[in-house]
Amino acid sequence: MSTDQRIVVTGVGATTPLGGTAAQTWDALLAGESGARPLEQDWVQEYDLPITFAASIKQDPGEVLKRVEIRRMDPTSQYAIIAAREAWADAGEPGVEPERLAVAIGTGIGGVQTLLAQYDVLKEKGPRRVYPLTVPMLMPNTASGNVSLDLGARAGAHTTVSACASGAESMGYAADMIRSGRADVVVAGGTEAAIHPLPIAGFASMQALSKRNDDPTAASRPYDTERDGFVLGEGAAVIVLESYEHAKARGARIYAELASIGMSSDAHHITAPEPEGAGASRAMLEAVTRAGLEPKDISHINAHATSTPVGDIAEYNAIRRAFGDATEDMAVTATKSMTGHLLGAAGALENVITILTVHHRLIPATINLDNQDPAIKLDVVHGEHRKLPGGDIAALNNSFGFGGHNIALVVKSV
Amino acid sequence: MAQSEQEILEGLAEIVNEETGVDAKDVQPEKSFTEDLDIDSLSMMTIVVNAEEKFGVRIPDDDVKNLSTVGDAVKYIQNAQG
Numbered sequence: 417m418s419t420d421q422r423i424v425v426t427g428v429g430a431t432t433p434l435g436g437t438a439a440q441t442w443d444a445l446l447a448g449e450s451g452a453r454p455l456e457q458d459w460v461q462e463y464d465l466p467i468t469f470a471a472s473i474k475q476d477p478g479e480v481l482k483r484v485e486i487r488r489m490d491p492t493s494q495y496a497i498i499a500a501r502e503a504w505a506d507a508g509e510p511g512v513e514p515e516r517l518a519v520a521i522g523t524g525i526g527g528v529q530t531l532l533a534q535y536d537v538l539k540e541k542g543p544r545r546v547y548p549l550t551v552p553m554l555m556p557n558t559a560s561g562n563v564s565l566d567l568g569a570r571a572g573a574h575t576t577v578s579a580c581a582s583g584a585e586s587m588g589y590a591a592d593m594i595r596s597g598r599a600d601v602v603v604a605g606g607t608e609a610a611i612h613p614l615p616i617a618g619f620a621s622m623q624a625l626s627k628r629n630d631d632p633t634a635a636s637r638p639y640d641t642e643r644d645g646f647v648l649g650e651g652a653a654v655i656v657l658e659s660y661e662h663a664k665a666r667g668a669r670i671y672a673e674l675a676s677i678g679m680s681s682d683a684h685h686i687t688a689p690e691p692e693g694a695g696a697s698r699a700m701l702e703a704v705t706r707a708g709l710e711p712k713d714i715s716h717i718n719a720h721a722t723s724t725p726v727g728d729i730a731e732y733n734a735i736r737r738a739f740g741d742a743t744e745d746m747a748v749t750a751t752k753s754m755t756g757h758l759l760g761a762a763g764a765l766e767n768v769i770t771i772l773t774v775h776h777r778l779i780p781a782t783i784n785l786d787n788q789d790p791a792i793k794l795d796v797v798h799g800e801h802r803k804l805p806g807g808d809i810a811a812l813n814n815s816f817g818f819g820g821h822n823i824a825l826v827v828k829s830v
Numbered sequence: 831m832a833q834s835e836q837e838i839l840e841g842l843a844e845i846v847n848e849e850t851g852v853d854a855k856d857v858q859p860e861k862s863f864t865e866d867l868d869i870d871s872l873s874m875m876t877i878v879v880n881a882e883e884k885f886g887v888r889i890p891d892d893d894v895k896n897l898s899t900v901g902d903a904v905k906y907i908q909n910a911q912g
Contacts, residue, residue, distance in 0.1 A: 484851035545879060548872040 422675075423591040424830060426668040427507025427656030428768050429499040429605075433649050433756055436475030437502055441765075442772050444754070445780035446801055450633035451756050452647045459613045466620045469632035470611050471649035471756025488549055489562055490527035491609030495652035495761070496559035497566055500603055504567060507656035508668055510601050518571035518599035519564040520590040521654070522582030522606040524760030524817070526556030529612050559607045559652075571599040577760075579817030580720075582606050583653065584763025584825055588677025590657050600662055605654030606764030616648060622687070624724060636757075637784035638721035638728055638750035639792050646722040649756030653765035660830075671775040673828040674767075675810065678703030682820030689727055689816060693734025699822035700738040700812060707826040709810055711742035714826075716779055716804060716811040718770040721750035722757050731814060732792045746812075747802055748794045749773075753783045763815030763823060770813040770827045777804040777829075832911040838885065838904045845880045846900075849873050859901030867900075887911055 430437065433451025434444035444451075451471040460468050477494040478486055486494060500521075504510075530553040534546050552558060557575040564573035572593070576585040583606020590604030619625050626645040628635035636647040655674075663670050680702070682695040689696065704711060717735065721728050728750075736743050751769050758765050773779050778801055785798040813825045833841075843857035852867050863869045869877070878889050881903070887910035889897075897903045 482851060484849070487849065548875045 421595050422660035422673055423594050423657055424660050424663050424673050425655050425671040425771050426510070426658055426663050427503040428671065428771060429502030429506060430651065430653040430765060430768055431473060431475060431495050431498045432651040432653070432758070432765060433471035433474055434754060436480065438653070438768055438772070445751060445769065446778070448754065448781060448783050450636070450754055450783065451649065452632040452635055454632060463613045463617070465613060465616055467616055467625045467627065468629045469635065469647070470616070471647050472611055473651050490530040490553040490558055492523055492527050492607045493553070493559045493562040495609060495650070496521050496563050496605065496607035496654065499605060499607070499652040499654040500563045500566065503603060503654040503656050510656065510658065510666060510668065512601045514568045514570040516571055516600040517567065517569040518590070518593055518602045519560050519567065519569045519573040520576065520586040520593070520602055520604040521560040521563055522576035522578070522586035522760050522764065523556050523559060524577070524579045524582050524608055525610045525615065527554030527558055528610050528615060530554040532612060532614055563603060567603060569603065578821035578823070579819055580757070580759050580762050581815040581817035581821040581823040582760035582763065583765065584767055584813065584815035584823040585679070585821070587655060587657070587674060587764060587767050588679070588823065588825060591674050591677065594657060594659055601656065601658045603654060603656055605652060606761040607652035608759040608761040609650050610759060611648060611650050619648060626723065634784050636723045636753045638719070638723045638753050638782060639788050639794070639796050640785050641787045641789050643723045643725060643728065645724055646752065647756040649758040651758050651765065652761050653768045655768060655771065670830045672771045673830050675826040675828045676703050676706035678706060678824040680822045682822065684820055687818045689730035691730050691733065693730055693737045695820065696731065696734035696814070696816060696822045697738035700734065700814065700824040703812065703824035703826045707810065707828065709826065711739040712745065713810050714739070714746055714812050715809050716773060717746050717748045718766050718773065718811065718813045719748050719750050720814040720816050722752055728789070729791060731816070732794060735794070744795065746795065747779055747797050749779050749797045750782045751780055753785070763813070766815065767813050767825055767827070770811050770825070773804070774809060774811050774827050774829050777806070777809070778802070779804060832908060833885070835904055835908060838907050839900070841884055842881060842900065842903060845877050845884065849876050849880070857900055859899065859904060861900045862898055863900065864898070881907060885911060
């Protein structure tokens with residue numbers, strides 16, 4: 417075991433509100449597109465939902481999966497499988513012993529659509545009609561189990577659950593699996609499929625969602641003075657991780673190094689962030705330190721920035737607390753302005769975006785930033801995407817989750 | 831109303847295909863659900879419940895284990911429709 421082993425990213429995959437692949441998603445981000453659109457499902461009217469839009473997945477899984485796969489897997493698994501297959505192919509299908517290949521796929525909620533659909537079956541048709549695969553479809557580890565089956569991964573299949581930090585945590589967990597010698601290659605990411613009336617009603621009840629029903633594409637507006645909540649999204653993002661030596665030995669294309677993970681918990685409130693950012697700043701500093709860097713080495717932050725009035729300020733306070741004046745030289749972007757908030761997949765998607773940002777040396781611009789909140793003194797990239805310099809660069813990716821979970825990842829150029 | 835063996839076979843093949851992806855034309859009377867069609871017990875339960883609805887019969891759980899081939903199931907359904 418080598419604790420200073422370099423872990424690199426050799427494959428990326430995603431299915432998101434912006435596109436059916438990571439490449440399509442990246443192109444849409446550079447084009448400044450929004451994934452938010454009106455919900456067309458009947459249940460919006462049926463339940464008279466207060467929020468009538470979301471960032472729904474762009475490509476119907478039925479276009480790429482077999483009919484039986486759709487039938488026997490909850491959408492959380494469908495999305496994860498699509499993203500994992502893309503990442504695996506993108507990495508050149510690494511030749512690795514099944515016993516040295518692992519999976520780590522996080523989720524915030526798990527198979528909530530199956531749970532609620534089968535509860536309806538129980539009430540309407542009785543217990544005998546409840547689908548026999550109900551439990552394996554709704555369990556939170558359903559996506560990691562299905563991806564391990566699909567790839568034949570036998571070194572372990574893990575599921576990190578930390579609400580909206582789940583996807584980021586899984587990637588850090590995966591890197592630590594390689595460092596601790598448990599696996600040579602890990603397929604890691606996050607998935608979420610919670611666009612359903614119950615989660616929408618729940619988030620709406622807690623006043624977490626933007627109410628901008630008349631203008632969905634302008635609803636997710638991190639750092640803007642008119643921000644009023646997040647836009648619920650769905651999808652999955654997955655990466656292939658391996659040691660630098662392993663990647664080199666097989667001649668793999670390397671996107672970037674996943675240098676470190678920093679973690680902390682607030683122990684402050686079940687949903688509200690600690691307003692001074694004590695916990696979140698510790699996670700960020702830990703990530704930077706574990707990467708062998710100093711704050712001045714971080715040139716870019718892909719922020720958690722969900723577009724809630726309280727959350728965006730709390731994250732700013734945490735960044736400032738962690739990095740002080742060095743904050744001013746960090747170019748920040750909030751890609752949830754385009755993707756919406758993918759909950760348990762958000763951290764995974766934003767880490768994929770951070771990896772591509774470092775790889776292409778191009779920061780996608782935050783959209784809908786018309787009037788920056790004067791209390792948030794960050795250099796937010798907006799209007800046009802921004803080039804990052806040549807040479808060694810490093811970026812930070814923040815993710816926070818209900819429960820007080822703080823996860824920060826550092827991505828370095830290779 | 832009783833249906834012909836052929837009608838039941840075709841209906842059953844449709845259900846099996848829907849649930850497992852097995853080609854409907856491979857669902858033939860002599861085929862074993864587990865050995866030939868690779869259908870696990872969970873899928874078998876779904877097929878049974880869907881067949882009950884489609885053919886208007888009741889197949890108690892205790893009888894399911896006796897339905898080893900497609901032909902067994904067709905005959906059972908036909909008798910139950912009686």
